[in-house]
Amino acid sequence: MAITTFADKTVVVTGAASGIGRATAMAFAREGAHIVAADLHTDALEPVRQEVEALGVRCMSYAVDVADEAAMKTFAAAVQSRFGAPHVLINNAGIGYLGLFLRSDLEHWQRILDVNVMGVVHGCYFFLPMMIAAGGPRHLLNVSSSAGNFPSPSMGAYAASKGAVSIWTEGLKMELADSNVHVTTVCPGVINTPIVRNWAGVAPSVSDETLAKMRDYYQREGCAPEVVARAMVKAVRKNGDIVLSGPKVGLAYHVRRVSVKLIRAIMIDFSRKAGYL
Numbered sequence: 001m002a003i004t005t006f007a008d009k010t011v012v013v014t015g016a017a018s019g020i021g022r023a024t025a026m027a028f029a030r031e032g033a034h035i036v037a038a039d040l041h042t043d044a045l046e047p048v049r050q051e052v053e054a055l056g057v058r059c060m061s062y063a064v065d066v067a068d069e070a071a072m073k074t075f076a077a078a079v080q081s082r083f084g085a086p087h088v089l090i091n092n093a094g095i096g097y098l099g100l101f102l103r104s105d106l107e108h109w110q111r112i113l114d115v116n117v118m119g120v121v122h123g124c125y126f127f128l129p130m131m132i133a134a135g136g137p138r139h140l141l142n143v144s145s146s147a148g149n150f151p152s153p154s155m156g157a158y159a160a161s162k163g164a165v166s167i168w169t170e171g172l173k174m175e176l177a178d179s180n181v182h183v184t185t186v187c188p189g190v191i192n193t194p195i196v197r198n199w200a201g202v203a204p205s206v207s208d209e210t211l212a213k214m215r216d217y218y219q220r221e222g223c224a225p226e227v228v229a230r231a232m233v234k235a236v237r238k239n240g241d242i243v244l245s246g247p248k249v250g251l252a253y254h255v256r257r258v259s260v261k262l263i264r265a266i267m268i269d270f271s272r273k274a275g276y277l
């Protein structure tokens with residue numbers, strides 16, 4: 001059974017201070033859901049909290065680093081004591097990375113994996129038991145990326161992290177197939193969010209010119225984060241399996257299944273145009 005109405009339901013969104021997370025928190029709040037908005041710092045969440053509450057629903061803002069196991073355990077307990085088990089959990093927080101593999105350092109690899117993979121693992125590990133125990137329809141959305149389906153050059157660590165999220169989420173769907181929790185993998189493509197302005201990791205070899213070109217590309221070609229947010233609301237209502245949002249993402253996803261060589265050529269061309277190859 002799917003969750004079809006959101007009034008008085010609780011939706012947890014990590015990385016809710018910006019981009020897709022922020023748009024998603026707002027989209028569910030507009031549907032009447034109470035929001036738990038988590039991010040690294042509460043001051044960055046303050047505008048989101050105010051906008052959500054202006055819609056007449058409750059909002060709990062919470063500062064947590066999703067990579068921190070102990071902090072995520074405490075976060076889940078705090079949510080449970082205030083709202084009970086969430087109806088929808090969206091593991092969205094993530095960071096980008098740009099740089100050719102042989103010109104990158106291993107420190108970036110570690111942080112990308114800690115946030116993008118372990119952040120999602122922690123969310124699932126600490127929230128799913130209470131969501132299952134509470135019963136009734138519940139929904140988990142793990143935000144991966146189109147990079148988790150087909151990598152692009154210069155984003156190796158990022159693609160590795162998102163590939164891990166996609167493939168692990170697929171396995172989790174099987175483990176939860178007979179449970180009350182439906183699982184959706186969210187694979188956005190190029191979305192115009194601050195992620196390219198706040199790249200957590202940029203290899204020193206990436207020039208300012210390349211970065212500027214890439215930012216322009218995201219601003220020009222990227223779709224709005226609200227599009228992804230609306231697709232997530234729909235995925236919950238319809239018990240969707242996968243969300244493919246962004247320019248040509250659905251097409252590329254299906255081309256990849258037919259011809260790896262073709263998608264490789266497309267990705268090389270895309271990366272050159274975007275300026276990072």
Ligand SMILES: NC(=O)c1ccc[n+]([C@@H]2O[C@H](COP(=O)([O-])OP(=O)(O)OC[C@H]3O[C@@H](n4cnc5c(N)ncnc54)[C@H](O)[C@@H]3O)[C@@H](O)[C@H]2O)c1
Pocket residue numbers: 014015016017018019020021038039040064065066067092093094095096115119143144145146147187188189190191192193194195196198225
């Ligand atoms: N923008 C895109 O083109 C795109 C494409 C595919 C996938 N995604 C994924 O969508 C998700 C959201 O990205 P976005 O584009 O909205 O980026 P964004 O930078 O606008 O927002 C990400 C948010 O996550 C928070 N965050 C980062 N590390 C965190 C941590 N350790 N703990 C808690 N919060 C943390 C940031 O503070 C920020 O508010 C990410 O997982 C990203 O990989 C984005």
